Amino acid sequence: MRIDRNSIAVVLVGVVLLALGPVLPSWAVSLLNVALCYGTVVLGMMLLMRTGIVSFGHGLYYCLGAYAAGLLDHFGKMPDMLLMVGAGAVTAGLVAAVLGLLLAKYRDIFFAMLSLAFSMILYGLLVKTASLGSTDGFNVAAKTVGGIVIAEDSVRIVVYSLAVVFATLSAFLLHQYLASHQGRLAGAIKDNELRVEYMGASVKAAVHRNYVISAVLAGIGGALMAVNIGHIDPEMTYWPQSGEFVFVAILSGTGSVFAPLGGALVFEAIRSFAYEYSPNTWQMVLGITMLLVMIFLPGGLWSLFTRKRGA
Amino acid sequence: MAAILDAKGLNKSFGAVTAAKDINVAVEQDSVVGLIGSNGAGKTTFINMVTGYLKPTSGAIHFDGRDITSLSPRQITQLGICRSFQIPQLFNTMTVHENLLVGVGIVAAAGKRWSSDNHTYADPSKAVDAMLDEFNLGAYRDRTAGLLPEGTRKLLDIAMAMVVRPRILLLDEPTSGVSADEKFVLMDMVMAAVKQHKVTVLFVEHDMDVVERYTHRVLAFYEGRIIADGEPTDVLNDVEVRRYVIGGHIAPAGAASHA
Numbered sequence: 001m002r003i004d005r006n007s008i009a010v011v012l013v014g015v016v017l018l019a020l021g022p023v024l025p026s027w028a029v030s031l032l033n034v035a036l037c038y039g040t041v042v043l044g045m046m047l048l049m050r051t052g053i054v055s056f057g058h059g060l061y062y063c064l065g066a067y068a069a070g071l072l073d074h075f076g077k078m079p080d081m082l083l084m085v086g087a088g089a090v091t092a093g094l095v096a097a098v099l100g101l102l103l104a105k106y107r108d109i110f111f112a113m114l115s116l117a118f119s120m121i122l123y124g125l126l127v128k129t130a131s132l133g134s135t136d137g138f139n140v141a142a143k144t145v146g147g148i149v150i151a152e153d154s155v156r157i158v159v160y161s162l163a164v165v166f167a168t169l170s171a172f173l174l175h176q177y178l179a180s181h182q183g184r185l186a187g188a189i190k191d192n193e194l195r196v197e198y199m200g201a202s203v204k205a206a207v208h209r210n211y212v213i214s215a216v217l218a219g220i221g222g223a224l225m226a227v228n229i230g231h232i233d234p235e236m237t238y239w240p241q242s243g244e245f246v247f248v249a250i251l252s253g254t255g256s257v258f259a260p261l262g263g264a265l266v267f268e269a270i271r272s273f274a275y276e277y278s279p280n281t282w283q284m285v286l287g288i289t290m291l292l293v294m295i296f297l298p299g300g301l302w303s304l305f306t307r308k309r310g311a
Numbered sequence: 312m313a314a315i316l317d318a319k320g321l322n323k324s325f326g327a328v329t330a331a332k333d334i335n336v337a338v339e340q341d342s343v344v345g346l347i348g349s350n351g352a353g354k355t356t357f358i359n360m361v362t363g364y365l366k367p368t369s370g371a372i373h374f375d376g377r378d379i380t381s382l383s384p385r386q387i388t389q390l391g392i393c394r395s396f397q398i399p400q401l402f403n404t405m406t407v408h409e410n411l412l413v414g415v416g417i418v419a420a421a422g423k424r425w426s427s428d429n430h431t432y433a434d435p436s437k438a439v440d441a442m443l444d445e446f447n448l449g450a451y452r453d454r455t456a457g458l459l460p461e462g463t464r465k466l467l468d469i470a471m472a473m474v475v476r477p478r479i480l481l482l483d484e485p486t487s488g489v490s491a492d493e494k495f496v497l498m499d500m501v502m503a504a505v506k507q508h509k510v511t512v513l514f515v516e517h518d519m520d521v522v523e524r525y526t527h528r529v530l531a532f533y534e535g536r537i538i539a540d541g542e543p544t545d546v547l548n549d550v551e552v553r554r555y556v557i558g559g560h561i562a563p564a565g566a567a568s569h570a
Contacts, residue, residue, distance in 0.1 A: 181416030181435070188413045191402035198362070198400070200388040200475055201417040 002179055007172060010257060014168030021160050029160050031272060033228050035265040036163040038248060040170050041221035042260035044214030045249040047174065051210045052190030053107060057115030058245050060122050061092040061215040063237035065222030067132070068092070070140040070232045079143040081150075081162055085223040092219025093212055100211040104204045119237045126234035137233025140226045163224050170217055171257040177213070178257070186210060218245075247286070251293055253300020263301055315340040315511055316361065316392075316479055321370035323356055323535075330356040331367070332535040338479075338511060343502070345522040345543065346515045348532030348556055354515040355397065357532070358481045361513075362394045363387040374479070389421070393477035397484045397515075399468035403457030407448055407467055410456050411439045414474030445504055446470040461488040462497060469501055473508070480505060482514035486521055494518065498525055519547060519557060531556050 021029065041062050048055055065088030072087050073079040099118055106114055127135045142159070143150060150158050177183040185206045188196050193203045226232045235241060252263025270289055274282035297303050314337035323331035331353045338344055346354040359365040361372055363384040371380045379387055402410050415435040432438040443449045446466055451459060456467060465485060472480055485501065486494035502525055505512050516522050522529060522543060529546040531539040533555045539546045546552055 181420040184409070184413055184416055187405060187409075188402045191404055192400055195400040195402065195471070196413075196417075197383070197385045198388055198394060199414045199417050199471065200385055200421065202385055 088223025
C-alpha cells in the first residue's frame with residue numbers, strides 16, 4: 001500500500017465530513033448523504049472511463065445493491081446497515097463477474113448499449129415481480145449497525161456517518177488500486193490495447209476486473225441509498241438513472257478520486273436548488289450546466305484544479 | 312547451435328493474395344537477422360505470424376522446441392518473444408516514464424509465472440530509471456509520448472518491447488522515419504542493449520547500410536518467398552536480390568568499406 005498525499009487527503013476529508021455531521025443543518029446532511037451515495041457509484045464509472053469504456057447500465061448494480069440491502073431487511077429480517085451494504089456490494093460484484101465475461105469483449109457503443117440492455121432486463125423483471133412490490137418497490141428500514149441498535153432520533157446521523165465511511169473507504173482503496181500495476185493498466189488500455197497485449201497483459205481480464213470493481217462500488221452506493229432513503233423501486237435501474245451516473249461522471253472528470261465525490265455534490269446541489277427555485281425547468285438548468293462544462297471544461301470540473309496546478 | 316526459432320512451411324493467404332509462400336527459417340540463438348524486401352514482399356507478415364498477430368494458413372512455428380503457431384500475441388510475449396512496430400505503438404497520453412512503468416508493472420505483477428526464464432523486477436521504479444538510461448531517454452522522462460519526435464518514439468517503442476526482457480526481439484523497420492544522422496545512433500543503442508541481455512534479434516529494414524552493418528545473416532523476401540538466405544555480403548550481392556529487392560543501381564555490398 002502506498003500512502004501518498006492524496007491518500008492522506010481522502011482520509012482527512014472523510015474525518016472532516018464525519019466531524020461536521022452533528023453540526024450541519026439537516027438539509028445539508030441530506031444533500032451530502034445523497035451526494036456520497038452517488039459519488040460512490042460514480043467512482044466506479046470513473047474507473048471504467050479511465051479504461052476507455054462508458055457504461056449506460058450501471059443503474060443495474062446500483063439497483064441490485066439497493067434490492068440486496070432491502071431483501072436482507074424484507075425477507076431476511078436482518079436490518080443491519082453493515083450487512084446490508086455488504087450484501088449490496090457482494091451481489092453487485094457476483095452479477096458483474098458473470099455479465100462482465102460477455103461485456104469485456106465489447107467496446108464503445110456496443111458496450112454502452114449492452115450494459116443498458118442488462119439494466120433494462122432487471123427493470124422488466126422487477127416491475128413484473130409482485131412479491132417485490134412491482135413498480136412501487138418496498139420500504140427499507142435499517143435498525144442496527146454491527147449489531148448495535150440505533151436510537152430513532154440518531155438514524156439520520158448514523159446513516160450519514162456510514163455513507164461518509166464507505167465513500168471514504170471506497171475512494172481510498174480506488175486511489176490505491178489506480179496507483180498499482182494493475183490499476184495503471186486502465187489508462188494503458190484506453191490508449192493502446194494492442195500494446196498492452198504485446199507487453200504480456202490480458203486486456204480482457206483487466207477490463208473484466210475493472211468492471212467488477214465498478215459494479216461493487218455501484219452496489220455499495222445503491223445499498224447506502226436504500227438505507228438513506230428508506231425506499232427502493234425499479235426506477236433505480238431504469239435508463240435515466242444510469243444516464244445520471246454518466247452525467248455526473250462527465251461533469252466531474254476522471255482526474256482524481258476526489259472528482260466523482262465533488263462532482264456528485266455539485267450535481268446534487270444544482271439539482272436541489274434548481275428544483276426548489278425552478279420546479280418546472282430544473283432539467284433545463286442541469287442541461288445548461290452540462291453544456292457549459294463540456295464547452296469550457298471538457299475535462300470536467302476536476303480540470304479546474306489541474307489547470308491551476310499546470311499554470 | 313540449436314535453433315531458438317524454427318518456422319517450417321509457413322503459408323499465409325488473404326483471399327486470392329498470397330502473402331507468405333513456403334517460408335522455412337531456423338534462427339540460431341544470439342544471432343542478428345535482417346529481413347529485407349520491397350513493400351508487400353512478406354517481411355511484416357512473417358513477423359506478424361511469429362508474434363501471433365496473424366495465424367499462418369499452414370505450417371508451424373516453434374520457439375525453443377515449443378509449438379507457438381496457435382498462441383495469442385500475449386501468450387507469445389509471455390514466452391519471451393517481443394516486438395516493436397513500424398508505427399510505434401505507445402501509450403500516447405502517458406509520459407515516457409509511465410509508458411515503461413506500465414510494462415515493468417506487468418512483468419512485476421506476473422512475477423515468475425510466465426516462464427522460468429522470465430526476468431522480474433524487484434523495484435519497478437529503479438528498473439524504469441535504468442531503462443531510461445540504457446536507451447538514453449532520461450531527457451524525455453516526463454514528456455508525453457504522443458508529443459515526442461519520431462526517432463524518440465521509435466526508441467521508446469523498442470524500449471517497451473525490451474521491458475519484458477525477451478529472448479527474441481522482432482523489430483519492424485526500426486529506422487524508418489528516423490533521420491540519417493540518428494539511425495546509426497539508434498541502432499547502436501538498441502544493439503548494445505540486446506547484446507547485454509543476450510537477445511536474438513530479427514529486424515525488417517529497408518536501409519541496406521544498416522542491414523550490412525548490424526546483421527549476421529540476411530533473409531531476402533520477394534512475393535512472399537525467401538529468395539536468398541545467408542551472410543549479409545553474400546545476400547546483398549546476390550543477383551536476384553539486387554534485381555528484385557535492392558535495385559541494380561546500388562553499389563555492391565562491401566564496396567564502400569573496401570574502397
